[in-house]
Amino acid sequence: MTSLTTIWAEARRNPVMPAVWTLAAGLVAYVFVTGGYLIAVLHFAAIYVVFVTGLNIFMGYAGQVSFGHNAFAAISGYTSAVLTANHGWEPLPAAALGVSGALTCALIVGYPTLRLRGHYLAMATLAIGLIVYEIAVQWQAVTQGYMGISGIPPLGIGRFTVTSDRAILVLLIAFALIGVLAAGGIRRSRLGRAFVAIAGSEDAARALGIDVARYKLIAFLISAFYAAVAGSLFVHAVGFVSPEVYGLHMVVLAFTMLYVGGIGTIAGAALGALVIALLPETVRRFSEYQDLAYGAVLILILIYAPGGLASLSRLWSAKKEGA
């Protein structure tokens, strides 16, 4: 259905999003060629695209709240790190086990808590995040506490490993793209419609035969899967992990990305992750005022695009229709 001609027609009608994506692709290409520190920033951005896109399925589509998805990233990331760095496992099976472990944990935690509504669910997820963080700090025999684990090998299969910064960037962007495309597929499917229906009205969804508790759990598991993948990608891309990587800061950052990008939209999560990851680099020139500048930019975005950056294209359409 999405042939090139329909994409072109769409772009002529509303050029905002295509322009934004062209800009993003240009930026990535520029960093790829020039290299340097910005490559590490883009690594970080791509990993967060995966994490935030997953969180968006649970929070944006299904309309639930979770402060605890960092827990699933931590479980999978630490499993990867411990098994590869301390026990000599191959990265791929270690990451696979980490992701399955995180999913199992999400199932055990999600099954009872998703019967809770609103604030109660938020509190329960916050607790999960804090518990996993404390375990990472205290279980020193395995996690080495605040010291963290270093010497984690990069991703790869057998002799073929992804070691150079540029190759890692390509791999991470591939993961990010697959993640965004899959989220788009979900949004347009029967499953995604059921998620958004639950966000709109749980009662109406039930009256149409949607098993609300079951669908909330499915959304929770899908987003936990994204979080777990992001968690493992991080340790193999950076080669180091410590509890702070998956601390409460991760939640705050992901929320900022989600709201700045546009919660509930397919592109918004990815856009927010990219913009928020790059923002500190952009405002760095203000030296001691950089935190102030960072905050000012966030406030400006939320004043002029309260639906997030992805809503700018809707504003464009509205303005055109109004004119």
Place this chain on the structure above:
Amino acid sequence: MTLLRLDAVTRRFGGLVAVDNVSLEIARSGVTAIIGPNGAGKTTLFNVISGFIAPSAGHVEFAGDDITGLAAEEIAKRGLVRTFQLVQLFENLTVLENVKVGRHLHTKGGLGSALLPHRARTIEAGVETFARDLLNKVGLDAHADTLAGVLPYGQKRLLEIARALAAEPKLLMLDEPAAGLNRGETTRLADLIRRIVTLGVTVLLIEHDMSFVMNIADRLAVLDFGKLIASGTPAEVQRNPDVIAAYLGTMEAAHA
């Protein structure tokens, strides 16, 4: 033939008996309206029938099966679909997508078909055709791609009914469908309900607008203080002295 049978259904909230020992049979055809003054227990009765609250006592039988205490989604699966007194749309979905959600029970597809859309292409195409056809029937086809949240109120009501119809119910329960509609919209709603009935769907509705009810209902059931005080054709009910005393008299006065 009876489609819905209520057998001594009672619902208490603490000391209040909201629905008191109501027994009622709804035949498999036409429009039945439940009327009664505010606080008579109509919406509570609706909630009990549709599984949103459990009865304190009594039984609900639908299409020959005991559905007492089943979850709302289970009851929907059996072909009993309701709307709400305060319109409950999926505001972040488009008008078309809202109706597509109504097809949920008649389609399959989870994560697999979400990630590999070509596998669900025929199903999705069927859903699309069905949904557009329904929007056409209720006159919302021009707004198919509008977000449901921005529709004017009257069209929201229509959309909620279209979405319920997408589930192909045997029994459609409408909680005050004409509330807040202007005269023209009410007339179109009556036409729509008539057409729904000719499709073989039984309609059970709660309504306050008496001229609307008298115009559209084949049978009436009258609740007062949770008790069923009368039932029958509109003409029979209008002659019933209990009803005149409890309800119609005061309502006529209020409308004058």
